Amino acid sequence: MISTAEQLLAALESLPHAARLRCTAVTAHRLAARGELQPLLTALDVLGPYERRLAALAALAAGEQGYLQARLGDPDPVVRRYALRGARRLPVPDCAVEAA
Numbered sequence: 001m002i003s004t005a006e007q008l009l010a011a012l013e014s015l016p017h018a019a020r021l022r023c024t025a026v027t028a029h030r031l032a033a034r035g036e037l038q039p040l041l042t043a044l045d046v047l048g049p050y051e052r053r054l055a056a057l058a059a060l061a062a063g064e065q066g067y068l069q070a071r072l073g074d075p076d077p078v079v080r081r082y083a084l085r086g087a088r089r090l091p092v093p094d095c096a097v098e099a100a
Helices: 005-012 017-033 037-045 049-062 065-070 077-089 094-099
Strands: none
């Protein structure tokens, strides 16, 4: 079972793009169900642009409102798009969207 950023990145390395997205989403769902997603998001967020994008995707897939809300105004357009998609699905306060 994947539970760390290093394990996730290693699992994704040889996969084609669509499979990477799917694996990230499935992993996020599993970790969220066990209450263990936040450490993965935190670890990915500090590594680099690619990893930050994976963290945003994982947060969107798992419905991690707080993480996505904090990235509504992110300078990376991919991270920001994931956050905005989350704002449409999750109960993100309107004031947070307006502030971004």
